[in-house]
Amino acid sequence: MPSAEAASGLMGQARLEPLSFKDLAGWADDDHAAAFKAFLRSCRALEASSAELRLAKAPEKRLLAVCREAFKSKNLSRAQARRFFETHFQPFAIHPHEGRGFLTGYYEPEFLGSRTPNATFKVPLLARPDDLVTIAQGQSLPGIDKSFQAGRRTAKEGYEPYPDRAAIESGALGSKAKPVVYLREPGEAFIIHVQGSSRIRLDDGSVMRVAYAGRNGRPYTSIGRVLVQRGEMDLETMTLAKLMGWLKDNPGPAKDLMRQNQSYIFFREADELAPDDGPIGGAGIPLVPGRSLAVDRSLWTYGLPFWLEGELPFSLEKAEPLRRLMIAQDTGSAIVGPARGDFFFGSGDEAGVRAGLLRHTTRFVVLHPKAG
Incomplete structure (x- = not known):
């Protein structure tokens, strides 16, 4: 036995x-x-x-x-x-x-948002691109490091690692980057990436639910841990509110900090959920x-x-x-x-x-x- x-x-x-x-x-x-x-x-x-x-x-x-x-x-x-x-x-x-x-x-955060971009809502959550290939647990793809959990098809019918957060935010996906909804702050989008779902209270008064639809397969880095290592915050007194406040108050350094987390999450609208339902796991x-x-x-x-x-x-x-x-x-x-x-x-x-x-x-x- x-x-x-x-x-x-x-x-x-x-x-x-x-x-x-x-x-x-x-x-x-x-x-x-x-x-x-x-x-x-x-x-x-x-x-x-x-x-x-x-x-x-x-x-x-x-x-x-x-x-x-x-x-x-x-x-x-x-x-x-x-x-x-x-x-x-x-x-x-x-x-x-x-x-x-x-x-x-973890939890399901709630933020304000809009289905269309404007001066207030300009930070997108992106839908899953059609060239993203998720690698099943225990499997691998040729040309992809075994520590990665996703890749993308190439023109030569091979595979390559999917772009990291910095590259995606800089436009590496081109027309494949289709927004699902727009938020106010990059830090709000980042928190949704970490939590994997959200309720978005739209500017027309309705509520939209977004759910995890895939990730680029790159390794995850805790930006809170990085801030502690730098001496910017103390681990014993760190809270989510303090972290989000720091991201909002320090937009330039925050952008560089968030890009240290190579992992990037894609979303879909979860219109099948009832208002009282929890997010999809x-x-x-x-x-x-x-x-x-x-x-x-x-x-x-x-x-x-x-x-x-x-x-x-x-x-x-x-x-x-x-x-x-x-x-x-x-x-x-x-x-x-x-x-x-x-x-x-x-x-x-x-x-x-x-x-x-x-x-x-x-x-x-x-x-x-x-x-x-």
């Missing part, structure tokens, strides 16, 4: 320690019914793609089997949902070979505030439950214990490693404040489906 690490594809990256649910601090006090509802969303997406699972990895097949048991249950109470997870999953603490578990936060379903977790997609299957133990900040001075069951429903270019996650807080300014404060060491426990 293969080890848990081998079965998970984690060989060389982490050790998985089998636990009992009694080992999870605060397990009995969580709202398992809320987690179960989020889990069902992932299950419906997994079931919809089940025809493709004939060649899928064993963890996905085992998770689908659990999902089909979940479909038999509706409107579970907290106690019933807790028993469901305890019956069908085995918890494993994730011990990375390097570093410790680390959790950050990497798994293709609306995210659930406080229950959706972004993980390293190269290591973990969408839909897996994760138990997190740590702290959730309210402010720089105040925090509450984090003891929560979350579902892997998204990913991100900065989310790399077996015990690295991004906690989805929801939409709007308040969610943004809390998301910007979360950068804490956290214990990660993955719930693996039991072998049927």
Whole structure:
């Protein structure tokens, strides 16, 4: 029988320690019914793609089997949902070979915008170009560095790396750069790139949703970390509001700073979303505030439950214990490693404040489906 690490594809990256649910601090006090509802969303997406699972990895097949048991249950109470997870999953603490578990936060920002450019709204979010080729996890393309996750076709039917942020902003895409919407500030567009989605309150009074549609595949660099390294800000007191204020107040240096992040995100209008829906995550379903977790997609299957133990900040001075069951429903270019996650807080300014404060060491426990 293969080890848990081998079965998970984690060989060389982490050790998985089998636990009992009694080992999870605060397990009995969580709202398992809320987690179960989020889990069902992932299950419906997994079931919809089940025809493709004939060649899928064993963890996905085992998770689908659990999902089909979940479909038999509706409107579970907290106690019933807790028993469901305890019956069908085995918890494993994730011990990375390097570093410790680390959790950050993200949210769906809201900004003002316009469908057409004018003196106020002149910074575009771009649609996915038709020559962008996304490289699937574990695959590569000739002529493309294996660390890149996208490329573009050349006239000679080959491939080349996709332009970086600086080149795209300087017009490298030409007519392929079709704007989806226009914003006021470059820093606002950059924050949307980092978060991967946004609500745009248009100048005609309507609200537009934009969702992730692809990226240029270049590596991600945290500009906040760069500012800390330069001594411009202190890590302990940095907030998203302070970062955005710096970008707005220092347009020249901000432009050079943002271009240090070579990664560039493309968007689409998400007109299929209802007003109360969360943004679309990497798994293709609306995210659930406080229950959706972004993980390293190269290591973990969408839909897996994760138990997190740590702290959730309210402010720089105040925090509450984090003891929560979350579902892997998204990913991100900065989310790399077996015990690295991004906690989805929801939409709007308040969610943004809390998301910007979360950068804490956290214990990660993955719930693996039991072998049927």
